[in-house]
Amino acid sequence: MHFLKKYSQHITFLFIAAYILVTFFMMFNFYKPSHAWTDENFNLRVNNTFYENINVNEFSLPHIKKGDHIMLECKLNKLDKSHKYLVFKTYSSTVNVFLNGNRVYSYGNDLYKNKKLLGRGYHIVALKNDGSIHPTVVIKLHSSENLNYKWLDFVKFTGSNSVWSNILEYNLNSVAISIVLFMVGLIGFISCFIVFWLLNVETGHLLYSFATAFFIGLWNMCTNGLFQKLTGNMELVALFEYMSLYITPFFYINIISIIKGKHKFSLFFNIAKIFYIIFVVSTVILHLMHICPISHFITIFRSLSIVSLAVVLFLILNHYDTQKPYERVLSIGTLISAGIIITESSLLNVNIHVITFFKKDYEISDLFTSVAILIMVTTPLISYSINSGEVRKYENQISLLKNIAYKDNLTGLYNRYKGMAKIIKLRKNNIPYHLILFDLNNLKVTNDNFGHERGDKLLIDFSNCLKYTFSDEDCTCIRQGGDEFLIILKDVSVVNIHNYIKRLYRNINKTNKLNNDPCDISFAYGIAGSNEVEGGDYDSTFKLADKRMYLNKTEMKENGQEDIR
Numbered sequence: 001m002h003f004l005k006k007y008s009q010h011i012t013f014l015f016i017a018a019y020i021l022v023t024f025f026m027m028f029n030f031y032k033p034s035h036a037w038t039d040e041n042f043n044l045r046v047n048n049t050f051y052e053n054i055n056v057n058e059f060s061l062p063h064i065k066k067g068d069h070i071m072l073e074c075k076l077n078k079l080d081k082s083h084k085y086l087v088f089k090t091y092s093s094t095v096n097v098f099l100n101g102n103r104v105y106s107y108g109n110d111l112y113k114n115k116k117l118l119g120r121g122y123h124i125v126a127l128k129n130d131g132s133i134h135p136t137v138v139i140k141l142h143s144s145e146n147l148n149y150k151w152l153d154f155v156k157f158t159g160s161n162s163v164w165s166n167i168l169e170y171n172l173n174s175v176a177i178s179i180v181l182f183m184v185g186l187i188g189f190i191s192c193f194i195v196f197w198l199l200n201v202e203t204g205h206l207l208y209s210f211a212t213a214f215f216i217g218l219w220n221m222c223t224n225g226l227f228q229k230l231t232g233n234m235e236l237v238a239l240f241e242y243m244s245l246y247i248t249p250f251f252y253i254n255i256i257s258i259i260k261g262k263h264k265f266s267l268f269f270n271i272a273k274i275f276y277i278i279f280v281v282s283t284v285i286l287h288l289m290h291i292c293p294i295s296h297f298i299t300i301f302r303s304l305s306i307v308s309l310a311v312v313l314f315l316i317l318n319h320y321d322t323q324k325p326y327e328r329v330l331s332i333g334t335l336i337s338a339g340i341i342i343t344e345s346s347l348l349n350v351n352i353h354v355i356t357f358f359k360k361d362y363e364i365s366d367l368f369t370s371v372a373i374l375i376m377v378t379t380p381l382i383s384y385s386i387n388s389g390e391v392r393k394y395e396n397q398i399s400l401l402k403n404i405a406y407k408d409n410l411t412g413l414y415n416r417y418k419g420m421a422k423i424i425k426l427r428k429n430n431i432p433y434h435l436i437l438f439d440l441n442n443l444k445v446t447n448d449n450f451g452h453e454r455g456d457k458l459l460i461d462f463s464n465c466l467k468y469t470f471s472d473e474d475c476t477c478i479r480q481g482g483d484e485f486l487i488i489l490k491d492v493s494v495v496n497i498h499n500y501i502k503r504l505y506r507n508i509n510k511t512n513k514l515n516n517d518p519c520d521i522s523f524a525y526g527i528a529g530s531n532e533v534e535g536g537d538y539d540s541t542f543k544l545a546d547k548r549m550y551l552n553k554t555e556m557k558e559n560g561q562e563d564i565r
Contacts, residue, residue: 036160037170038082042072042139056088056155064151070141072155079129082159086125086137087167089153089225092118092145092238092295097125098138104128108144111235117293118144119234120241122154122225124163145295164229171224178220185214208258212251219244239287242294246283246301249308250276256312268315272308279304333379340372408479410456411463419478422488423538432491432536434529436501437545438466439553440483441522454519459483461511462521469504486542497527524553 044051044059047068051059056072064070070093076083086097094112097105105125108118127137143151160166168175188210221227222241228234250273257269279300287294317331406418414422426433440462447455459479466477466485476488489497512520526549530536533544 036158036166037156038158039156040074040076042074042155045071045073056152061150061152064143064147066143066145068143070139070143070152072139072141072152074137076135076137079127079132079135080159083127083157084159085163086127086139086155086157087122087163088139088155089120089122090141091120091147091151092143093147093151094118094140094142094144095123096140097123098136098140099127100130100132100135107234112142112144114290115293116290117235117238117287117295119236119238120222121228121234121237122167127157144293145298164225167225168229171226174220174224175226178217178224178226180217181213182217182221185210185212185217189214208251208254212248212255215244215248215251219248239294242298243280243284246280246297247276249305250280253308253312256315268311272311275304276308329379333375337372337375337379340375411460411479413463413466413477413479413485416478416480416486419476419480419486419488420538422476426488426490427536427538432530433541434489434492434494434497434527435541435545436487436489436497436525436527437480437542437549438462438485438487438523438525439549440485441524441553441556442519443483446519450519458519458521461515462508462523465504465507465511465521468507469500475500494527494529501525524549524556526550526552 039055039057041053041055044054044056044061046062046064049062094108095106096103096109104127105123107123111118127135129135139155141152154167154170158166189207192206192210218227219241221230222237222244227240228237231237253269253272253276257266257273279297283294283297286292313335317335406414406421408415423433440459443455443458446458462485463477463479466487470477470487470489474490474492476490478486478488480486487500489500508521508523526545526547528541528545528548530538530541533540
């Protein structure tokens, strides 16, 4: 547990470094993609608008509205081994596929009629050769929501018997990113939760950061087909894609809020968090009650995200010139992420969907979104690390000042101010305590006859004996001043206290024998418990211990003893 507490942040950043390196490697790896896919041109009709002989994978599809009817038609030269399967990806639409007028595949018609959530993902349609010379393939779609993005994707034919393996290979970069984000988020969240639960270490920023990574990884798994492959349920894919997208801004706002700490704009962060909680809970309830599919809230989500992003950017950039280093890291990272997202949107608006790196094509949405997400997830962690470093520096300075303020220079014991702080803490938590007040005998005689240096040694020797005797964590050793010493014992029985006194006598006898001089250590003491005075008052308890200490000193003088062993 000590290892986890000490190295939790090191482990955290090891995870971060791992997924950044793996992601970078997978994005720019040089694997040879599968050549199992074949493109064919289609005639496209959206309601009454026709587009002839287009490659759907390269054509900039028009935006469609809820209820629009779409038909794609392709006349093949022949249905050979390379065209055993038709594979395409749709979003929130019914699907019906016909081969030579015969329906060979159907999805979502009943869901659409019952106004339920339509899934999104890959459709794998087996095409059996019926002997036609020029077979015709027709895809009919019926949209269940407004789709102002690429609503039909990856329309290809294949003869491979490992279709899913080829799909995941085709999306290898996105799959790799999603797995790394998902696993790092999951493992990191569980690790931080264990550290928080068992060690009571503050890990809120890490919990939210890893939750962000987890849900973004889940979202990516839904978009690239991996989650569909694992579950086989396109409605579940759509549900998790929407939910992971909807909930992520809540975590990110919490990260920023923790890093920024309390300030005059904290109210805006709290309002944004409340709105997101209400939004997510409402969408889930309405979806589960079949009142409104979760996908219908995407417009509200986008509006809410834009407003939240604007607020966060304003708060982060506010007074940039006076920000501390960790705040500037956060500001720069957020600006870069926002810039990437804006660039992505601009390119898509001018119908640029693909860019090329190292002779490889990348979907803009996959590449740009993933990079922006990596920056958004890692920047707060780096920022918080810098902040934590500064906090630790100040904490060390404060700890040093406390040691100076609370320590007695000569003996190394705590001084009376530490004693007062200890009592306040015990009283605050209603913990009973005992006081043992010691008065060192013959210090003045030692100073007068053997010098103050020997008198100081007498004080140090007695202090060391107190340290060795009262070394338990429930004991606090204090030099009240001069030749008076105080022991504060937290919730200790009287029997144990007398055992401590016996042990102290033994330690002092050993010290006196080792010194072998006439300046023996001798003391009087008095014991009092907080339960002996009304309300456990410290002053009253101390006075009672002082009274008993003087009674002990008087008894010693009357008996002609300097010490009782």
